[in-house]
Amino acid sequence: MVKKLRVILLSIASIVAFGIFASSINVAKADDTLKEPVMTLGTSLTSDQRQGTIDALSSQLSGNNNYSTLTVNGDTLVKYLNPSGSSFTSSSGVWSSALIEPTSNGSGINVNIVNYNGKNNITTITADQYRNAALTAGISDANIYVTSATPIDGSGALAGIYAAYQKDGSSLNQSQVNAAQNEMGVLSSITQANKGTDGYTDEQLNNAVAGMKSDLAKAGSNVSKTEITNIVNNNLQQNNLQNIINNNQKTQLVNVMVQIKNSGALDNSNFKQQAQKLSDDITSKAKGIFDKLNTEENRNFVQKIWDGIVSFFKGLFN
Structure with missing residues (x-):
């Protein structure tokens, strides 16, 4: 009986010690912020x-x-x-x-x-x-x-x-840094190409991209390229950019999201929260722009056609 009790106590001690050790590893791994400016x-x-x-x-x-x-x-x-x-x-x-x-x-x-x-x-x-x-x-x-x-x-x-x-002793994943730099080039080129285009702002594009990242994080690291393409198209539509961003630019955005997925960024549990926070902040700081997206003048062409069809049949039944 004493021997069994000793084995049980040793097992408990081992589990506690391992838990403390694992916890210290997780804390160290998660500490990727600067300690001072x-x-x-x-x-x-x-x-x-x-x-x-x-x-x-x-x-x-x-x-x-x-x-x-x-x-x-x-x-x-x-x-x-x-x-x-x-x-x-x-x-x-x-x-x-x-x-x-x-x-x-x-x-x-x-x-x-x-x-x-x-x-x-x-x-x-x-x-x-x-x-x-x-x-x-x-x-x-x-x-x-x-x-x-x-x-x-x-x-x-x-x-x-x-x-x-x-x-500062913090290590950024080089694959993520590469993805970030590629993303920067793509977003800058799209903004330059659409400078002066009616209905386009840099805030809309960056809000769409932040939304794409948030949706990627929700989908998880096994998200397929087809799902990524749908995520890109949905976020462009939500930001009223589906008819402004051309097919080549959409392909570039899809490739950026694929690279982000492959970089390991989605494995960071904080990524989703940070992406959502970024999207919320962009929307808040450019509220006038996003309010205009919901006006009659800026609703997409397909929606207007559908509204016309619905209105026509309502008129018949009334």
């Missing part, structure tokens, strides 16, 4: 521009004023952006800079493009594109501020954001 500074900045950039970014800090700095150069661009198809070299210049501030759990990813001397010098990448890329790369719960002393596309700031997490 990190400011990334482009290596091509003059001393005056560098100080001006520091002043512009540090003024945005909402809490902890202590931050570390990281210089971003051509090698940083090559390391983080070239694997997805960019062609930067070690001698590439970098002016765009960023400040990444960790926030409380559940606050989501927030991006603000900060004016430099009263001017927005980020010419290509929009705030919502930065947010979607950060989500795909595996970043969560952070305020990100981006600026540049000279007009530039903003790639240097993006590479700096990725590098900041590695500097």
